[in-house]
Amino acid sequence: MRIIGNIILVLIILFLVACGSVEKLAKHEFDDGYYKLKSPDTVSVRVFAKISNDSVYVYPVMDSGKKEKVNPSKFTAVSLNEIKPGGYLYRSTFIKNSVDADLTTVLLKYRPSQTNVPQQLNANLNAAIYLGYKKDYHKINTSISAIKEVSNSIHHFSFDAGIFAGIGITPVNPTVTNDNVMLEYDGMVFQKGVAAFVGIDIFNIGIGLGFDNLLDSNKDHWIYNQKPWIGLLLGIANF
16 A cells, blocks of 8 residues: 555655646757758768748758858748648658767665565665766657648657666664564665666656665664666656
């Protein structure tokens, strides 16, 4: 019951944080910047995309020494409502590589058995900063209705891997200290590790390998101190 209660509490907090970060999450989808434009019938090209309302402005990119240079006098403006089969940007994908910085949380931690304590599945409040290398795919999908009406939408997929570090809480009691600590309290831990994420539109979920350090004088008795765990992570918002 304690795990279920903690999960509910975590989800409530994540919902409140997410509601306050809608603009951040939207920017996580498709923003102005340099992309590799991949189309079904043409070779991939480097472009600069500017997004304005429901239109995409595509500028060609030229190499200028070690820097990329945009030609502002040559661009193609396409409204999402005007993309049709066989036309420009039909089923195209904008691909971007970047360094990603996110606020994340570990929803669940699986801890292997230690001494006489069986394996544990913990869900305690925590937050971490994640830093990784990310690959974004923004794909233009076109659908045609039974009456031949064309509609377009942009869907986002991403993959990234990196490191994380943050603060959390964990139960400290006689069971997890080999009866060396008689108190029962919620201790503070420093958590860190590596993780890999998959993103679909605004949702970003991953799996990680982490380690915790108890931040008080009972750390030498805590059986999980610096012991590995496997976790389910959720990205909340990007910076």
